[in-house]
Amino acid sequence: xxxEYPLVLKHLREKAxxxxxxxxxSLEGYQVYRRFLEASAESLKQAMRTAGLRECGTGVLVAxxxxxxPQKPILVINAHVSEPGNFKDRTLLRDPHQMxxxxxxxxxxxxxxQIYFYVRxxxxxxxxxxxxAIEDARAYCFVGKLEGGGGCEACVYVGGGAAICGETFGVExxxxxxxxxxxxxxxxxxxxxxxxxxxxxxHVLSVAHETLTRVFAxxxxxxxxxxxxFPCGSLTLGELIYDVAGGLVPGRKLxxxxxxxxxxxxxxAEALFALGPRQVSLYDLPMDFDTWPQLGLSMGRxxxxxxxxxxxxxxxxxNLMRFFATEICGFCVPCREGSRWLHQMLERIQRxxxxxxxxELMLSLTDQMRGRVACPFGEFMADSVHSLVTxxxxxxxxx
Amino acid sequence: xxxxxIFFDCESYSVPQDITILEAAERxxxxxxxxxxxPKLSVSGNCRSCLVEVALPDKDNVLQWQPTPxxxxxxKVQNGMHVRTQSEMVRASRESVMxxxxxxxxxxxxxxxxxxxxxxxxxxxxxxxxxxxxxxTKIKKPKQIIVGPRLILDAERCxxxxxxxxxxxxxxxxxxxxxxxxxxxxxxxxxPQSDMESNYWLNMVDICPAGALxxxxxxxxxxxxxxxxTPSISTxxxxxxxxxxxxxxxxxxxxxPRRNDFVNDTWMPDSARExxxxxxxxxxxxxxRGAVVTLExxxxxxxxxxxxxxxxxxxxSSFLSLExxxxxxxxxxxxxxxxFWLKHEDRGDGFLVSDDRTPNLNGAFLSGLLSxxxxxxxxxxxxxxQNTFKTWLVFYEDIATWVDKKALDGKTLIxxxxxxxxxxxxxxxxxxxxxxxxxxxxxVNRDYRLQKFLKAVERKGVPSISDAIxxxxxxxxxxxxxxxxxxxxxxxxxNTSFDEIPLTxxxxxxxxKSV
Numbered sequence: 001x002x003x004e005y006p007l008v009l010k011h012l013r014e015k016a017x018x019x020x021x022x023x024x025x026s027l028e029g030y031q032v033y034r035r036f037l038e039a040s041a042e043s044l045k046q047a048m049r050t051a052g053l054r055e056c057g058t059g060v061l062v063a064x065x066x067x068x069x070p071q072k073p074i075l076v077i078n079a080h081v082s083e084p085g086n087f088k089d090r091t092l093l094r095d096p097h098q099m100x101x102x103x104x105x106x107x108x109x110x111x112x113x114q115i116y117f118y119v120r121x122x123x124x125x126x127x128x129x130x131x132x133a134i135e136d137a138r139a140y141c142f143v144g145k146l147e148g149g150g151g152c153e154a155c156v157y158v159g160g161g162a163a164i165c166g167e168t169f170g171v172e173x174x175x176x177x178x179x180x181x182x183x184x185x186x187x188x189x190x191x192x193x194x195x196x197x198x199x200x201x202x203h204v205l206s207v208a209h210e211t212l213t214r215v216f217a218x219x220x221x222x223x224x225x226x227x228x229x230f231p232c233g234s235l236t237l238g239e240l241i242y243d244v245a246g247g248l249v250p251g252r253k254l255x256x257x258x259x260x261x262x263x264x265x266x267x268x269a270e271a272l273f274a275l276g277p278r279q280v281s282l283y284d285l286p287m288d289f290d291t292w293p294q295l296g297l298s299m300g301r302x303x304x305x306x307x308x309x310x311x312x313x314x315x316x317x318x319n320l321m322r323f324f325a326t327e328i329c330g331f332c333v334p335c336r337e338g339s340r341w342l343h344q345m346l347e348r349i350q351r352x353x354x355x356x357x358x359x360e361l362m363l364s365l366t367d368q369m370r371g372r373v374a375c376p377f378g379e380f381m382a383d384s385v386h387s388l389v390t391x392x393x394x395x396x397x398x399x
Numbered sequence: 400x401x402x403x404x405i406f407f408d409c410e411s412y413s414v415p416q417d418i419t420i421l422e423a424a425e426r427x428x429x430x431x432x433x434x435x436x437x438p439k440l441s442v443s444g445n446c447r448s449c450l451v452e453v454a455l456p457d458k459d460n461v462l463q464w465q466p467t468p469x470x471x472x473x474x475k476v477q478n479g480m481h482v483r484t485q486s487e488m489v490r491a492s493r494e495s496v497m498x499x500x501x502x503x504x505x506x507x508x509x510x511x512x513x514x515x516x517x518x519x520x521x522x523x524x525x526x527x528x529x530x531x532x533x534x535x536t537k538i539k540k541p542k543q544i545i546v547g548p549r550l551i552l553d554a555e556r557c558x559x560x561x562x563x564x565x566x567x568x569x570x571x572x573x574x575x576x577x578x579x580x581x582x583x584x585x586x587x588x589x590x591p592q593s594d595m596e597s598n599y600w601l602n603m604v605d606i607c608p609a610g611a612l613x614x615x616x617x618x619x620x621x622x623x624x625x626x627x628x629t630p631s632i633s634t635x636x637x638x639x640x641x642x643x644x645x646x647x648x649x650x651x652x653x654x655x656p657r658r659n660d661f662v663n664d665t666w667m668p669d670s671a672r673e674x675x676x677x678x679x680x681x682x683x684x685x686x687x688r689g690a691v692v693t694l695e696x697x698x699x700x701x702x703x704x705x706x707x708x709x710x711x712x713x714x715x716s717s718f719l720s721l722e723x724x725x726x727x728x729x730x731x732x733x734x735x736x737x738x739f740w741l742k743h744e745d746r747g748d749g750f751l752v753s754d755d756r757t758p759n760l761n762g763a764f765l766s767g768l769l770s771x772x773x774x775x776x777x778x779x780x781x782x783x784x785q786n787t788f789k790t791w792l793v794f795y796e797d798i799a800t801w802v803d804k805k806a807l808d809g810k811t812l813i814x815x816x817x818x819x820x821x822x823x824x825x826x827x828x829x830x831x832x833x834x835x836x837x838x839x840x841x842x843v844n845r846d847y848r849l850q851k852f853l854k855a856v857e858r859k860g861v862p863s864i865s866d867a868i869x870x871x872x873x874x875x876x877x878x879x880x881x882x883x884x885x886x887x888x889x890x891x892x893x894n895t896s897f898d899e900i901p902l903t904x905x906x907x908x909x910x911x912k913s914v
Contacts, residue, residue, distance in 0.1 A: 162581060162582075164581070164582075179578065179581075180581075181445075182444070184441070184442045184443065184444055184473050185441060185442075325582065325583065326582055327582065328581075328582045328583075329581060329582065330559065330580075330581055330582040330583055330584070330585040331445050332444075332445045332446075332447055333445065333446055333447050333448075333496055333499050333500055333558070334447055334495065334496060334499050336499075336559070336582065336583050336585070337499035337500065337502055337503060337583070338499055339582075339583065340503065340538070340583040341499070341502050341503075341533065341535065344535035344536070345534075345535060348534075348535065355534065361532055364532075368491075368495035368498070368499070369495075370467075371466070371467030371468065372447050372450060372467070372468065372492055372495065372496065373447070374444060374445065374447070
């Protein structure tokens, strides 16, 4: 069984951990920030490149993001990711100083003088915690403009709460006070990082570079759901589900997995994948950045959702479709009209009024949406719903 | 900038750099359906109906077709680019967009005021499905929401293309209407705290592609295909807004803006849209002291009066067309007369309504009638009071309302106007005139752009001002060959006949002045 390697989750793993600044300072908090305050942006970038740290979700190298950063950008820490079943960011927000320290280093590297912690409006407890943490950090002069120039301001920016506000373009629009819709009119001068990435920034600089870790949020039909941290690529999906998360409840059977979160395809338990010359079962796929895109799945944000045979799959699909239909921005026609249509159809099927042609029509509609929507969110929805309907075709048929 | 080579459906075309595929297609006459794009507004890309297949050659000159279609309205052309506008994938994309658009939408073209002039309807004819796969209950949204002084919104018909929102933001620089809510509940609303003050609301009716925004005063008009469209020029101000006049069987029904990138882009003020509505009585017959006469009799009598009185005063007008002004100049030069001119000014809005509320003041400069901005109100009053002239020839200006009744007595007033007013009733000789919609001619706008207007409706039996002035000139043994005279005076018009003047006009210079 692979051993957990908690870096980002280290403090949260300790039962006695308090999120206050004194506790954090006693655990060598802000040491990395102090050490690298004098370092040049170039050396920080080099350190990221050597470590190979990637932005969680997109998989882009952090060093590349920093290279492409505009002049004097605003650093936005996107704590608004509202993917159902992904509780990783919310967990990490309970150790706010770790995130603030990482963000300060990242701001230093890109030359940002302002950090926005862009948090979902429903996470009120986390917002309070973060606001208090920023004030504490200000009292210790980590946050705020320094007298002799330099320094970085930070504040909490409460987002709208819809999933679309956490997508890249949604963040860009929200930061300049616009509706979260894709814009062709250029982008504001921002650098966007996810919560996990800025936490990792701190740890990359503080520990030996070989151990780059990833946090996975495992949920659904497993015995020990939760956040787990492992060195990148050190374990397979099977190990994650069965060894780390305790496997399924005895007597239940695995039906499908969302290996990359619900914003990607659902995969059948018995699916085989061609990985180079080999045929690999789902369980043997390594949880790293490069394998999944080869299989036509995005790496996602590190959430794994397990579906066993005890749940009503039809309800899962209807619930997920309800989420998609209500959380989109409504900008482009295929996504707006398609999601509403699919949602109405699934609600009807749920009521037991299904028609024989429904499944084929749903597959046809998701096909019509693919490649014709304005943003990745619509593509995710089409992929996700298409895979679910294909996989659980029989469950959707009304008897 | 040099042109580049681009291939549309395997045919090569040369197009300028830095334009989008959609603009390139329009230039070469290829039809790419589009709903949410407008040449004068920013790109939005939300309707997804202009998707085309695009390929670029790689370094071995092998075409690499992109796996998904791209937006023609936002993708810039590149040298060697191949575009498929009619392929199976493109057709499927358009059909799917149409299916999504019409799934929830009411199919009420038959009762919609936009039908016949509706881009959505046109595209639906080409790419719509003949039967629906939608078996759910259609979403109900509010209808007949009043969003502006004359604007009614049907939220069910609205396809959220954001054209009207972008128009307000980008052209008016004012958020009159905006979107509220999100996702499929998105709805067009009046922006809160908006003062609703605007003279440009109805442009949103023109650009609305789906008949969701309707002009409350323009409903239940004849269908567009029953109407004739004639290019014309608005007489509201010296901007010279280009318009289309919609008419049927001699009746005018509507005025809409006509695109002219040099003048008004594609917009027009609301205040100019009802220029054809005039409740006053028309002057349609020549009269001498109230008795109906023929034009010959009226002109003969007028010429006789002019000759008898020695000199006479002329009150010209910036509402006269360029042709009429040239004729007037001839009359001024060949008779013992003095010209007076009035200004009509009011505060403009800095956009499409200027301070000068006449269409053709610069025409008077070009024809040599004026050499400096006119302001002869007091001079006219004084001339009447001091009996300088016994005979007056007045165009349009309602002088009877501000010249003393006593001063008018005993004078021979030859008055020319389209509609009846106090001066027309006081006139010794009344000569009728045709409105701008009933004749053709030219105006010169504030930027010295010569623009022509065409005859939209025929008004039989009513002589034009040109006829009247020509008649007067003939009594002084002068015949005018009008167009050669204008060409001689304005060098830019050499070798150009009236028919050859483009509908977007000809840019003249201030120095193009009649000697």
